[in-house]
Ligand SMILES: CC(C)[C@H](C(=O)O)[C@@H](O)C(=O)O
């Protein structure tokens with residue numbers, strides 16, 4: 001019997017209850033496929049922060065770094081200002097473990113309703129690979145005002161004034177700025193991952209940028225995409241401006257196989273992707289460091305108003321669990337879990353309210369676990 | 377008889393032929409509503425650039441600045457690298473005339489098919505106000521490499537290295553960066569415009585940001601949104617993360633009345649908006665400086681492969697013409713043009729191929745002009 005140790009961060013709102021269902025399903029898969037998971041619970045989230053002042057400490061990070069995969073529920077609490085938990089825990093962990101791949105399958109499961117006319121499961125089946133540690137997510141920015149001393153701002157203000165013939169040296173004028181950066185190594189590794197993935201799927205890789213306007217950063221992105229592509233002559237490629245990508249997701253999702261995108265655009269287009277695959281209740285995400293600690297989560301938020309009501313849809317989290325177990329090497333178990341999710345939906349018997357049913361969150365988890373045993 | 381002078385830049389690809397149909401319709405509206413337009417043709421675009429080396433010269437800008445509204449077809453040519461014409465002409469004019477409002481009505485006309493299930497004309501009727509002169513469109517960015525001398529880069533590299541404990545001082549490492557900036561005045565004026573517009577419509581204004589991650593720039597945006605809002609107590613407001621906005625556009629477009637957005641996110645969400653209102657063939661845009669020179673265009677590109685074939689859909693351009701004439705003060709003419717477009721679509725007799733018909737571009741223009749005379 002293979003033994004795995006998996007840290008679990010239930011988090012806020014509905015997080016703990018949905019992740020519990022994911023654990024239930026993974027345990028069932030373990031029974032069938034011969035592995036056992038030792039779950040290590042971590043208390044991080046809003047309550048823990050408000051009680052102890054800890055978002056995620058260096059010790060916690062050190063401890064978590066000993067494991068290959070973390071299971072995360074959801075973060076976010078109305079008592080805290082926007083950004084505190086997101087940056088202090090979620091982005092912190094993504095960066096700390098250098099989880100440079102954010103993997104988001106956009107797959108319309110059989111039986112799930114998409115909001116798009118005339119599209120069926122065969123039309124919506126692609127994977128978005130979002131770069132996850134650079135770009136505009138590096139958190140560098142600030143404000144400038146006349147009289148304030150800051151080298152970085154001075155230089156930038158001069159550039160800005162010169163470029164637009166503006167005089168921003170007035171008392172009333174204030175500006176805010178944000179910097180995005182990408183590195184050669186950081187861009188190369190996500191490209192390599194994406195080309196490899198495309199080579200394993202249907203040999204078609206689409207890159208997203210806005211090289212016609214944000215030319216410095218995304219011109220570099222596009223160049224690197226082409227450079228790395230030389231090593232993959234069999235993969236067909238195209239560039240796409242991010243604005244156009246949102247249109248094609250809606251009009252021609254069947255065009256896509258693997259999509260590689262910078263961090264910020266990836267954030268935007270994967271939410272749109274979640275919607276076309278049937279909504280956030282069904283969209284899982286993996287934050288992956290192929291040689292280190294990865295982290296799996298549903299891409300939806302913590303829905304604080306449903307906390308503790310046992311009515312949230314656990315399917316995205318269960319699916320994230322499938323991605324997790326696949327990363328640990330249990331591909332068959334992962335495939336069976338996705339099939340069980342699909343069967344649960346097709347059966348139309350045990351579904352949560354958002355899917356048109358009336359079942360509880362825990363009942364859906366139990367049903368998917370049963371199906372895993374049945375199909376496995 | 378009121379007399380207007382309107383500069384026309386047909387531009388590239390299908391630009392000249394679609395803008396010609398727009399002129400035809402505006403001329404018809406003039407006959408009915410008692411105005412006459414003197415069209416001033418400008419040759420700018422790829423051919424002109426390749427022949428003369430001029431994108432848009434300072435003299436041209438000076439000349440254009442004498443008019444209230446410019447009519448633009450489309451720019452973009454496969455012979456030139458991405459960004460050349462976009463930055464050299466389109467963005468250049470937007471910035472030169474300080475056209476700080478990019479106005480994009482997202483309205484599903486009666487008879488037009490949306491790709492969204494279960495949505496009809498009454499569900500999709502809102503306006504996006506995109507800030508048009510700041511944010512990540514200011515064109516400041518660059519690359520850095522060990523040994524390269526550049527003050528701005530030095531400071532940024534230090535910040536970046538310190539923040540992530542990275543050593544980017546190696547020979548092989550190269551980075552690219554991009555800076556976005558917004559100013560208090562620049563943000564205030566677009567907010568004021570948007571609140572005013574919401575007050576004239578249904579008193580609901582939604583702001584788009586990503587203040588939980590790009591906190592410096594969009595925290596400032598959000599603050600300004602709130603500050604300006606104090607002057608509009610009757611307008612209901614909400615903040616939305618850009619990723620969520622793409623979902624609501626697809627799932628709940630009826631939620632929106634007026635949407636105010638920073639430049640780059642605006643670029644993305646208005647293309648998605650165009651798609652839900654029936655496609656790019658139907659989406660007009662206005663680049664507005666309320667006290668200066670504005671510019672109206674379809675939001676689609678120049679479709680070089682259809683150039684000169686008289687088969688492109690001119691409706692977006694005709695609609696942009698309606699926005700133009702409204703800006704000149706001819707509201708009744710503008711409303712009549714939109715009604716004529718709607719009737720042309722409902723009649724299902726004279727439509728281009730993309731709308732399921734077989735008519736030529738020029739036939740559609742003639743038909744809409746006829747309808748303007750009939751309805752006016
Ligand atoms: C919560 C937020 C910081 C996060 C992001 O922007 O990456 C989320 O939207 C996501 O996509 O995982």
Ligand SMILES: CC(C)[C@H](C(=O)O)[C@@H](O)C(=O)O
Pocket residue numbers: 212213243462463466467643675
């Ligand atoms: C052509 C391009 C520079 C432009 C933009 O990004 O603003 C276009 O996409 C638009 O939305 O008008």
